[in-house]
Amino acid sequence: MAGELLDYISSLAVTGVVFISAVLVIPSMNYVSLLQVDQQQLRNVAEQVFKTMLLEPGYPVDWGSTDPFDQNSVNRIGFADENSTLYVLDSDKVQRLVANNPIGSIEYDRVRELLGLEGYGFSLSIVPPFDVAVENEEFEVAPSRVDLELDVTVLNVKGGPIPNAVVETTIIYSTKKGDNARLYVIVEKSLTDRLGVCEVEKHTDAPSEEQFSDVIVVFRVSVANVSSLFAVYQRVPSNDIAEINYVGDNIVLTVPEVTPRGARWVDNIIDFDWESFISMYNGTRSNDDKLTYGEGYKVWSHTFRGLKHGAPSLLIMGFWAVDAGEGRRCILIAGPNPNLFGSRVLQYGDPDGAKGARCVMKLQRDVVISGMTYLAEIIVWKELS
Amino acid sequence: MRTEKSRGKGRKGQMRIIEALLASFLILFAIAFVNLFALTPTSQTYEASELEKVGFNVLHDLDEQSLLERYIQYREWANFTAALTVSLPTDVYFNLTVYDLNWRVVNTAAPISYGTAQVFSSSFVASVVYIVPGYQGVYSPKILVLQLVRG
Secondary structure, eight states: OHHHHHHHHHHHHHHHHHHHHHHHHHHHHHHHHHHHHHHHHHHHHHHHHHHHHHHOOOBSTTGGGOSSOOGGGOSBOOOBOTTSOTTEEOHHHHHTTSTTOTTOOOOHHHHHHHHTOTTEEEEEEEEOSEEEEEEEEEEEEOSSEEEEEEEEEEEETTSOBOTTOEEEEEEEEEEEETTEEEEEEEEEEEEOOTTSEEEEEEEEEOOTTOEEEEEEEEEEEEETTTEEEEEEEESSOGGGTOEEEEETTEEEEEOOSOSOOOOEEEEEEEEEOSSOEEEEEEOOSSGGGEEOSSTTOSEEEEEOTTHHHHOOSEEEEEEEEEETTTEEEEEEEEESTTGGGTOSEEEEEOSSGGGGOSOEEEEEEEEEETTEEEEEEEEEEEOOO | OHHHHHHHHHHHHHHHHHHHHHHHHHHHHHHHHHHHTOOOOOHHHHHHHHHHHHHHHHHHHHHHTTHHHHHHHTTOHHHHHHHHHHHSOTTEEEEEEEEOTTOOBSOOSSOEEESOGGGGGSSOOEEEEEEEEEETTEEEEEEEEEEEEEO
16 A cells, blocks of 8 residues: 555656656757747847838928927838938938937837837937047147147947048137137148057147137048048037037027026037038127027027038037136037037937847948938847736 | 555556656657757848848948949059948958959959958858949949858
């Protein structure tokens, strides 16, 4: 009797061990296959989404250029320029991906809904194909003299140096003579050395009877003529004076929530591009060009015919404004953000979503915006249910 | 008598255990065996198709900016290499050969490549063929063959 019981107990134990082993072993045998199937499905989803984003103009085809912008009026999403060939994106549509854009942005959940991405998460960036770092050795702006010594380092996205990159440095000075402001421009070209570094040195005396007010330095970098980048070096952060944006043919300036809160006037607007450097506007320091926190002066908007067609990469503006600790002077700033750092979209979507995901798919394509090359990168993952 | 009976029952019980074990192993073996023949998408194959898209995208981008024809016309092979290096993802090795219409190599003097020859002996090499019709309206077609491997 005892032996029979022992047999039953041991058979039960052995069956239990075999069952548990089977439960553990069989899924692990199939795990690799299941993972590959998951990866392939995710790849298909990511490719389809990226294709829609980069090759489709969306509907309405000019959805990015509507002012005021309503994200619910977008019926189909896509960032391609409707009049161009493959992988050329519309700058107005792309800037709707910039978070906290004062002229309106499209929310992540709305984009997911339009792309039919329920159950999936994504993160998108549109950045230049290389990085430019500017190290300040000397940046002194005195009324009678300006001394600049800057080290410009050009690196690839992995941090390796890029030799023989062409660095075109444009130095824009604003001076004042009485109440009148003037702009002077100096352009210099140099090549990076083996370490990807080039030195920019400029010492300039003020023209007679004039005093320097401000200086802004813009770098245009190209490698084998293919890639270019703007990196701006300025004394006052752009957003301390005004938030610069343009949509369609309109330039829109808004007053940021910073101190000092004194009124500021638009003195000059310069369209800065790879090929051109055009003065677009000269202000009169009247109420028409005034920006302040008072009602009716919080937003400055002006239409410039052909602005959208020209698609400037950067706008440089001279403001008659108060600089903390230095009083009122002519201040030069650049915008819009993040163009002044060389990027179009630093990060859009869920930045941390990919961390906990089992499968992640990363795709990259070269795109052209306003005649410049950028790397568009999308990361897609399946969200845990 | 009792002892004989219980011995017989005990052997039967042991046989049941052995049967259960054999049946379980048979099932496991069958699943494992069938799994060997299962056709699943191999990521390397799809990786090659993704690299082909990346390669076409980069060549098309350079072509759109009229740079391809210029590199070929003026034999700017170093510039061509630099352009591909910054345009392609950093973990991708490439080897580009320029042919004329008679399949003679044009860039014999300077290889346009990144990565050793061994890298391209892998079985998962993506290959893109792109045709440049000429330079500034002058018909002088060249065939570009771009090979890509993920490092």
